[in-house]
Amino acid sequence: DADVTQTPxxxxxxxxxxxxxxxxxxxGHDRMYWYRQDPGLGLRLIYYSFDVKDINxxxxxxxxxxSRQAQAKFSLSLESAIPxxxxxxxxxxxxxxxxxYNEQFFGPGTRLxxx
Amino acid sequence: xxxxxQSPQSLIVQKGGISIINCAYENTAFDYFPWYQQxxxxxxxxxxxxxxxxxxxxxxxxxxxFNKSAKQFSLHIMDSQPGDSATYFCAAIIGGANNLFFGTGTRLxxxx
Numbered sequence: 001d002a003d004v005t006q007t008p009x010x011x012x013x014x015x016x017x018x019x020x021x022x023x024x025x026x027x028g029h030d031r032m033y034w035y036r037q038d039p040g041l042g043l044r045l046i047y048y049s050f051d052v053k054d055i056n057x058x059x060x061x062x063x064x065x066x067s068r069q070a071q072a073k074f075s076l077s078l079e080s081a082i083p084x085x086x087x088x089x090x091x092x093x094x095x096x097x098x099x100x101y102n103e104q105f106f107g108p109g110t111r112l113x114x115x
Numbered sequence: 116x117x118x119x120x121q122s123p124q125s126l127i128v129q130k131g132g133i134s135i136i137n138c139a140y141e142n143t144a145f146d147y148f149p150w151y152q153q154x155x156x157x158x159x160x161x162x163x164x165x166x167x168x169x170x171x172x173x174x175x176x177x178x179x180x181f182n183k184s185a186k187q188f189s190l191h192i193m194d195s196q197p198g199d200s201a202t203y204f205c206a207a208i209i210g211g212a213n214n215l216f217f218g219t220g221t222r223l224x225x226x227x
Contacts, residue, residue, distance in 0.1 A: 106158030
């Protein structure tokens with residue numbers, strides 16, 4: 001079984017709709033992340049969470065919100081989707097850092113299209 | 116503003132050849148530089164990483180060369196194989212921080 005899973009894998013929605021992307025992990029990691037990937041731009045951090053009570057904005061948080069329901073679950077919501085949010089979305093996890101880098105493990109991605 | 120600049124955008128190499136991908140950065144606070152490999156339909160996966168206190172790190176056919184004074188680093192793939200065909204991302208991070216800054220990616224195609 002995959003350590004980091006994302007649902008749905010593909011989603012097509014319309015402008016103005018609310019949509020939630022879900023991420024679950026079995027790695028036992030405290031830290032979870034949401035990134036979006038756009039052609040020619042690489043991956044950019046949307047939100048990250050150190051634990052259930054700690055949520056932080058990343059580089060491009062406008063238009064997004066998140067919820068950390070449990071250590072293993074981290075959801076990304078688009079309250080009112082717009083076409084420029086069409087992208088590939090990745091969830092990632094890592095162990096807690098103590099001043100050094102801890103490898104981030106990525107899920108398989110969710111391809112979101114907003115019409 | 117792109118924190119990490121990566122080139123080329125795409126690369127085609129013959130089997131057995133050397134693939135070279137280059138990255139540059141400005142923020143001298145970065146102290147860890149991982150490379151990620153992404154196959155179609157998959158998430159990125161850590162390939163190899165380097166700290167700026169060493170000039171080179173080698174793991175099998177993959178080598179990172181690091182030039183701290185020039186603020187540049189590169190990935191060399193020796194004896195490139197068709198199975199290496201993937202998108203490669205360089206990245207940079209400040210140790211203990213959480214924002215992993217990615218380059219724009221290089222799509223590598225290795226022709227048999």
